Amino acid sequence: xxxxxxxxxEQLMKDRAxxxxxxxxxxxxxxxxxxxxxIILLAxxxxxxxHKIAEIYDRIGFxxxxxxxxxxxxxxxxxxxxxxxxYSYDRADVTARGLTNxxxxxxxxxxxxxxxxxxxxxxxxxxxRVAADDRLYRLSYDGSVADENDHVAIGGQAExxxxxxxxxxxxxxxxxxxxxxxxxxxxxTGGPLLPVANLEAAALDRxxxxxxxxxxxxxxxxxxLLTTAQPGDGDRQQPAxxxxxxxxPVEQPGKPGKPGPxxxxxxxxxxxx
Amino acid sequence: xxxxFDSHYLSSTTNSFLTFAQQAAPEVLPRPTAGIAQVPQAxxxxxxxxxxxxxxxxxxxxxxxxxGNVIASxxxxxxxxxxxxxxxxxxxxxxxxxxxxxxxQLELEHYEKIEGTPLSLDGKANRLAAMLRANLGLAMQxxxxxxxxxxxxPGSEAGRLFSFDVTGGKYEEVNFHSIGSGSGFAxxxxxxxxxxxxxxxxxxxxxxxxxxxxxxxxxxxxxPDFMRSIAPVVHLADASGVRRVPESEVxxxxxAVVAARAEGDRS
Numbered sequence: 001x002x003x004x005x006x007x008x009x010e011q012l013m014k015d016r017a018x019x020x021x022x023x024x025x026x027x028x029x030x031x032x033x034x035x036x037x038x039i040i041l042l043a044x045x046x047x048x049x050x051h052k053i054a055e056i057y058d059r060i061g062f063x064x065x066x067x068x069x070x071x072x073x074x075x076x077x078x079x080x081x082x083x084x085x086x087y088s089y090d091r092a093d094v095t096a097r098g099l100t101n102x103x104x105x106x107x108x109x110x111x112x113x114x115x116x117x118x119x120x121x122x123x124x125x126x127x128x129r130v131a132a133d134d135r136l137y138r139l140s141y142d143g144s145v146a147d148e149n150d151h152v153a154i155g156g157q158a159e160x161x162x163x164x165x166x167x168x169x170x171x172x173x174x175x176x177x178x179x180x181x182x183x184x185x186x187x188x189t190g191g192p193l194l195p196v197a198n199l200e201a202a203a204l205d206r207x208x209x210x211x212x213x214x215x216x217x218x219x220x221x222x223x224x225l226l227t228t229a230q231p232g233d234g235d236r237q238q239p240a241x242x243x244x245x246x247x248x249p250v251e252q253p254g255k256p257g258k259p260g261p262x263x264x265x266x267x268x269x270x271x272x273x
Numbered sequence: 274x275x276x277x278f279d280s281h282y283l284s285s286t287t288n289s290f291l292t293f294a295q296q297a298a299p300e301v302l303p304r305p306t307a308g309i310a311q312v313p314q315a316x317x318x319x320x321x322x323x324x325x326x327x328x329x330x331x332x333x334x335x336x337x338x339x340x341g342n343v344i345a346s347x348x349x350x351x352x353x354x355x356x357x358x359x360x361x362x363x364x365x366x367x368x369x370x371x372x373x374x375x376x377x378q379l380e381l382e383h384y385e386k387i388e389g390t391p392l393s394l395d396g397k398a399n400r401l402a403a404m405l406r407a408n409l410g411l412a413m414q415x416x417x418x419x420x421x422x423x424x425x426x427p428g429s430e431a432g433r434l435f436s437f438d439v440t441g442g443k444y445e446e447v448n449f450h451s452i453g454s455g456s457g458f459a460x461x462x463x464x465x466x467x468x469x470x471x472x473x474x475x476x477x478x479x480x481x482x483x484x485x486x487x488x489x490x491x492x493x494x495x496x497p498d499f500m501r502s503i504a505p506v507v508h509l510a511d512a513s514g515v516r517r518v519p520e521s522e523v524x525x526x527x528x529a530v531v532a533a534r535a536e537g538d539r540s
Contacts, residue, residue: 055386077282079386080297083290087379088301105277210357212382 016117020141023119027065029155031186032123034134034171035178038205038213039125042182045200053202055214057082057094059127061204065155066120066141074103074122091211096126100137100145108143117141121154127204127213131171153185161185175203179222180229196222290383291376291404303372303411315416316345318370320487320494321352321362322459323423323434324449324467326476329511330423330432332360333480335455335488336503337495338367347498352506354515356381359397359424360508364453366416373408373418377401394426398435398443406441421452424510432510455487455494462486474526477507477518481527485534497527 028044030052041063043052052071054062056078064071078099086094103122111117118141126135136148146152150171153161164185170178179201187194201217208215217225281297294302316338323332338346345367352362353374361377363370380400385391392400401422408418423434434446449467451459462483471479481497484505488496497504504523509516 049389051389054389073283076285076387077278079383080282080285080290080293081278083379083383083386084294084298084301087290087294087375088298102277106283107277109277 016111017142020111020117020119024066024121024141024154025156027155029153029157029161029186030063030065030123031151031153031161031182032061032063032125032136033151033165033178033182034131034136035175035203036131036172037175037207038127038203039134039136040175040179040182041123041125041202041204042179042186043200044186044194044198046198048200051200053200053216054079055202055212056099056124057086058091058211059204059213060094060096060099061125061127061202061214063123063125063154064120066118070118071120071122074106074118074120077106078103078124096124096135096137100124100139103139104143104145106143107139107141111142121158123152123154125204127206129206131206134171151182160189164189176225176228179217179225183222183226193226196226288384288387289400290380291407293383302376303369303408314340316340316349316367317493318349318351318364318367318453320451320453320455320459320484320491321364321421322449322451322456322463322480322483322487323360323362323421323446324463324471324476324479325432325434325469326509326511327470327472328430328432329425329509330360330434331471331476331480331507331509332362332421332423332434333477333484333505333507334362334453335484335495335505336498337493339493342492344495347495347501348503350506352508353378354508354510354517355397355422355424356385356391357514358391358427358510359394359422360510360515361401361420361422362452363418363420364456365418366411369408369411369416370418370420373404373420377404377420380404391427394424394433397424398422398445401435402437402441402443405437405439409440412439419452421450425512428512430512451483451487453487453494455484455491458490459483459487473509476509477523478526478530480507481505481523481530485527485530497524497531499524499528 030043032041041053041061045052052064054075056062062075062078081099081102082094107118120141122139124137128134136152138146138148138152150169151165168181170181183193196219199222201222203215204213205215285293287293318338319335321334332352334352336348337344338349349367355361355378361374363374381392381397401420417439419439420437423432425432434450436444436446436450449463466479466482485496488494504520504527507518507523
């Protein structure tokens with residue numbers, strides 16, 4: 001007969017947190033940053049169909065890293081929450097704060113009561129009517145929430161990226177410039193820029209006439225943005241040469257055609273630790 | 274789990290908003306109330322016309338809703354963009370019709386967000402037919418709604434249009450169609466004026482002519498109202514998306530039509 005071991009609550013939480021953190025650190029990073037007319041969501045993602053960035057509602061975007069099936073469940077729950085709320089009341093009554101609360105409660109409940117925590121980190125971005133009302137919420141695996149100001153990075157290299165961007169403010173820059181800064185920060189330090197084929201990007205754009213402000217940026221559109229931004233890119237440590245070519249260099253291991261998970265966890269090349 | 278998303282949100286596998294809402298919050302949906310002896314009188318919307326143009330489809334509707342012999346609204350809008358590639362117009366009980374449009378728009382958007390890709394045009398039309406079938410209970414009580422649906426398939430130049438009946442029957446129309454109380458007159462007009470290669474401006478004019486003919490002979494259909502500057506709603510859908518023709522532009526064309534008829538003594 002086996003005797004159950006006593007595990008202190010501190011130890012239990014620590015173990016769970018460590019488990020979740022390890023899972024997240026294996027994934028490639030996602031960066032969300034503001035620009036003058038909206039918010040850019042940017043991810044390193046070789047798959048063009050398994051998204052890490054998505055539309056939740058008219059002015060709310062979603063970005064996630066970690067285990068695909070887990071954040072996909074949360075994304076769909078968010079879409080359902082937003083659509084049901086917008087239908088029951090009005091489109092204007094769907095707010096990122098309400099959605100973030102629901103996510104936080106769910107993540108916290110899973111973290112403490114389920115046998116295994118969600119290995120995900122999430123950003124909920126809300127586009128305000130004016131720039132001052134833009135909101136970026138970062139949610140962790142344990143349900144803790146942070147309200148970020150200018151930019152927020154999640155995933156394996158989140159800290160490195162945040163450090164790189166610490167002195168930079170993109171909130172008053174045009175789209176192309178902010179996008180180039182984002183791609184630079186997401187690319188390996190001192191190395192070449194990530195080719196656009198390995199990037200997934202979308203923008204919440206205040207200037208669109210439609211009520212839905214979320215639009216995905218295609219590979220050619222991203223290449224064009226990088227080309228536009230090139231003159232102003234000199235302040236970064238590495239000029240963006242070669243980054244503007246859409247067909248780009250092909251030294252990346254996980255090119256399209258590889259049906260691996262979207263978060264790139266199959267290969268740990270991008271891992272921080 | 275007491276806080277956060279309840280289990281419906283996390284475990285649902287449907288990509289339909291309607292199905293999800295039926296599971297999670299059935300009270301927000303319109304539903305038939307059993308055993309109403311007499312249906313209360315409610316506003317009804319009237320004439321909608323739609324036809325293929327040179328590179329897409331057009332749909333237009335008058336602005337009147339009637340309740341018996343009373344005009345319930347001069348400004349109701351019965352034609353709406355369903356999504357960025359298709360339009361929907363509805364005749365019948367106005368309250369239910371507008372709700373059905375709202376639900377259908379959300380259904381398409383919800384599918385697109387959950388699946389990451391929009392429905393095909395046939396898929397949208399079938400979905401609409403299924404939603405009508407679900408409304409059959411109300412239709413049997415006299416609150417029938419009949420939509421007209423048109424759009425372009427992504428990547429295609431040709432428009433397509435579908436008509437429906439209250440039981441959820443779906444019929445693809447070849448060139449043009451009209452629904453509502455003034456539809457007979459409007460269709461007669463379209464038979465003479467429509468041709469396959471109409472450009473946008475000419476197409477709007479044909480639609481206005483048809484609606485003026487319907488308003489002329491059907492008391493429940495309203496013509497362009499120059500006194501209040503109320504013009505029919507006209508939507509064009511083509512490969513570049515759906516756009517509503519500005520009201521001022523429609524009014525200009527309508528005055529040209531009226532002037533031409535006065536001159537030719539065709540009134």
